[in-house]
Amino acid sequence: MITIFTPTYNRAHLLERLYKSLCQQTQTDFEWVIVDDGSVDHTEKLIESFQLENQIQIQFFKQENSGKHTAINNGVAMAKGELFFIVDSDDFLPEQAIENVYFYLDKIKTLPTVAGVAGRRMYADFSIVGNQGFEEMISNSIDIRYKHNITGDLVEVFKTAILKSYPFPEIKGEKFCPEALVWNRIAQNYDLLFFNKGIYITEYLEGGLTSSIVKIRRQSPQLSTLHYAELERLAIPFLQKLKANVNFWRFSFNSAASFWSLFKRVSFINSIIGLPFGFLMYVNDGRKL
Numbered sequence: 001m002i003t004i005f006t007p008t009y010n011r012a013h014l015l016e017r018l019y020k021s022l023c024q025q026t027q028t029d030f031e032w033v034i035v036d037d038g039s040v041d042h043t044e045k046l047i048e049s050f051q052l053e054n055q056i057q058i059q060f061f062k063q064e065n066s067g068k069h070t071a072i073n074n075g076v077a078m079a080k081g082e083l084f085f086i087v088d089s090d091d092f093l094p095e096q097a098i099e100n101v102y103f104y105l106d107k108i109k110t111l112p113t114v115a116g117v118a119g120r121r122m123y124a125d126f127s128i129v130g131n132q133g134f135e136e137m138i139s140n141s142i143d144i145r146y147k148h149n150i151t152g153d154l155v156e157v158f159k160t161a162i163l164k165s166y167p168f169p170e171i172k173g174e175k176f177c178p179e180a181l182v183w184n185r186i187a188q189n190y191d192l193l194f195f196n197k198g199i200y201i202t203e204y205l206e207g208g209l210t211s212s213i214v215k216i217r218r219q220s221p222q223l224s225t226l227h228y229a230e231l232e233r234l235a236i237p238f239l240q241k242l243k244a245n246v247n248f249w250r251f252s253f254n255s256a257a258s259f260w261s262l263f264k265r266v267s268f269i270n271s272i273i274g275l276p277f278g279f280l281m282y283v284n285d286g287r288k289l
Contacts, residue, residue, distance in 0.1 A: 002030040002098060003081030003160060007071035008089035009037040012046045021092035021201075023055045027099035030085075031057040035075050038065030067175030067220075069168035076163045083116060085157045090203055094122070097199040101157055104136075108193050114138060115190035116158040119199035128198055129153055136195045140187035141180075144194055146236040155200045162186060174220035181227040184234065214285050221255035229265045245270040249278025250285070 004022060008015065015034075022032055036043050039062075047060045059078055063071060076084060083105065087093060101117060108114040118141075121129040130152015137148070144150050166186050168177050217224040228248035232241050245266050252262050263271065 001081040002083045002085055002101060002157070003075075003079035004030050004032045004085050004087055004093075004098075005072070005075040005079065006032065006034045006087050006089050007037060007068045007075065008034060008039065008043060009065070010039045010041045010043070011089035012039070012041045012043040014090050015043065015046055018087065018089060018092045019050050021094075024095050025093065025098045026096050027102055028056070029102075030098050031059060031080055033059045033075050033078050034061070035071040035078075036060070036062040037067065037071050038063065065175070066170075067177065069177035069179075069223075070170055072163075072179075073167050073170070076160060076167070079160050081160060083157050084160045084163050085155075087200065088202075092201050094126075094198065094201060100195075100197055100199050104193055104195050111138075113190055114193055115162045115186055116156060117193045117195065118144075118154045118156045119195055119197050121153045121155055121200045121202045122198035124201060124203065126198060126201075128196070129202065132196060134194065134196055136193070138191050138193050140191045141183040142187045142234055142236065144192075146240060150194075153202065154194070156183060156192060158186070158192075162190065169223065169226065171220075171222050174223050176216045176220040177223040178217075178227040181223070181230065184227075184230060188234075215289055217251050218254045218285065218289070221251050222257075224251040225255060225262070225265070232266055232270065241267070242270055242274060245274030246278045246281065249275045250281040253279065253282040 006015075006018065022030075034047055044060070044062060047058065051058050051060070061074060061078060063074055072086065083101065085101065100119065104117040108117065123129060131150060133150060134148065139148060141156065144154070166182050168182055225248050228244045228251070232244040232248065248266050249271065255262070266274070
């Protein structure tokens with residue numbers, strides 16, 4: 001079984017579209033786990049109405065507002081499926097999404113170093129988000145970006161057991177942790193089977209994480225800088241290391257950490273360039289917000 005996981009916050013007006021897309025799946029061996037991140041709309045009553053229809057298996061949990069990353073940790077703990085497929089509340093799935101995931105899952109069942117599969121996101125017109133360049137390959141979440149140069153948001157579907165071993169770090173008062181932080185940690189030990197087929201329809205709506213990402217990162221500086229510090233240490237091209245260093249400093253100025261403790265976390269050489277550029281970006285961000 002596959003666990004479809006949806007973290008949600010005040011998105012009751014969009015959840016019915018996702019629910020209908022799940023009811024229309026050609027493969028029905030899945031459950032839907034929803035973690036509500038402290039919504040104040042009618043999300044809970046809406047999910048109760050879906051459960052009464054009894055068309056698909058649904059688990060629901062409401063947590064105190066603490067961010068998507070903590071919702072994922074709770075969802076992984078609740079999951080009964082072998083695979084964990086994150087589908088945001090403002091997106092939905094084409095009819096054959098689950099069927100396609102199962103098709104590629106069969107190819108990796110005997111490969112212990114492969115942590116799952118990953119397909120492509122599509123716009124509403126079914127065009128792929130990002131470039132093409134491959135049909136199917138085994139790689140990891142780092143090399144697919146920096147070695148194979150595949151762009152666009154990918155749709156990672158991880159083995160649930162792997163995610164249980166790589167929980168998102170949680171820091172009190174911080175409500176955002178980049179998913180790439182955990183995906184990159186997994187990538188240092190596991191590959192994924194990537195396939196160039198759309199399994200997810202996405203809309204980058206106003207009010208979502210994507211539309212306000214700079215503000216969100218500024219409000220969670222410890223987790224944001226942790227991501228960039230770890231990214232800089234990976235085996236990636238120098239310019240990408242430098243970019244990670246710049247972003248580390250960009251968001252570090254929102255942190256209460258001491259200047260010297262920050263310096264110990266990233267490359268001193270890269271910081272000669274990265275720190276002043278990061279400071280300029282920090283100032284510019286403040287003007288825009």
